[in-house]
Amino acid sequence: MIEYTRTKGCNVICLEVPGKLECRDMALRTISAACKLVMPKASARGSRQADAISHIVSAVGEAYNNIVLHGYAGREPGTIQIHIENCREWMRVMIKDTGTSFDPAQAKPPDLEALPESGLGIFIMRSFVDEMTYVPGTDGSPNVLMLFKRLDEIPPSAINTHRPA
Amino acid sequence: MFFNLNTQGLVCTLRIEGELDAVSVVELRPVIDRIGAERPPRVEVDLARLRLIDSSGVGAIVALFKAVRSYDGSMTVVGVRDQPLAIFKLLRLDRVFVRDVA
Numbered sequence: 510m511i512e513y514t515r516t517k518g519c520n521v522i523c524l525e526v527p528g529k530l531e532c533r534d535m536a537l538r539t540i541s542a543a544c545k546l547v548m549p550k551a552s553a554r555g556s557r558q559a560d561a562i563s564h565i566v567s568a569v570g571e572a573y574n575n576i577v578l579h580g581y582a583g584r585e586p587g588t589i590q591i592h593i594e595n596c597r598e599w600m601r602v603m604i605k606d607t608g609t610s611f612d613p614a615q616a617k618p619p620d621l622e623a624l625p626e627s628g629l630g631i632f633i634m635r636s637f638v639d640e641m642t643y644v645p646g647t648d649g650s651p652n653v654l655m656l657f658k659r660l661d662e663i664p665p666s667a668i669n670t671h672r673p674a
Numbered sequence: 675m676f677f678n679l680n681t682q683g684l685v686c687t688l689r690i691e692g693e694l695d696a697v698s699v700v701e702l703r704p705v706i707d708r709i710g711a712e713r714p715p716r717v718e719v720d721l722a723r724l725r726l727i728d729s730s731g732v733g734a735i736v737a738l739f740k741a742v743r744s745y746d747g748s749m750t751v752v753g754v755r756d757q758p759l760a761i762f763k764l765l766r767l768d769r770v771f772v773r774d775v776a
Contacts, residue, residue: 560755
């Protein structure tokens with residue numbers, strides 16, 4: 510299921526998919542398409558906008574993997590709801606699931622010099638966005654991961670002014 | 675994901691196209707095992723047509739690098755660009771085995 514609306518100058522896209530890896534590409538292509546709505550120059554290879562798309566797609570991809578491979582491991586997978594809001598200056602992605610909670614703050618940063626083969630997902634998420642918050646679900650409410658990414662070079666004060674509550 | 679393994683002389687070239695992620699990485703594991711068993715002196719991983727990689731895919735590339743290094747072979751990654759390049763730079767892998775960045 511996918512819905513698109515435009516509110517207060519922002520694109521709002523809601524996508525709900527089964528919590529399965531087969532649906533990951535659909536979710537990431539939606540993220541990429543949402544970025545291109547507000548970044549027409551993003552096709553220029555190596556541009557800052559193209560990098561921003563790479564970063565947010567990577568972060569959401571890792572979040573999606575975590576939910577499917579860990580949150581829904583050993584149980585019937587639930588759904589993954591992805592709520593995208595963006596305008597020219599920023600993009601916010603909220604990802605909701607009903608799997609086992611995880612606390613990204615507890616993940617230790619990897620020792621990159623040791624060339625780790627795993628344990629990189631949360632590091633990638635945290636590195637590629639400007640803000641990341643996680644609220645574990647309780648009493649039937651979903652886990653909520655919020656990823657916020659600046660898409661343009663504007664001062665944080667201006668972002669706060671434009672950012673919806 | 676599509677991959678192709680081609681050996682000419684001392685050089686084994688592994689070309690990976692499309693997406694190398696948690697979905698497709700299982701297809702690559704037997705290839706890594708095969709390279710580790712055949713022990714070609716030089717391994718070149720061509721990622722010019724790789725559109726997307728995630729931490730699972732990176733883990734496979736690093737595993738291949740370690741396998742090649744374990745028998746004193748050499749491995750380079752060529753053609754990496756766009757999202758995969760962003761990941762490689764973040765994880766500092768561009769300093770380890772990447773050359774000819776697009």
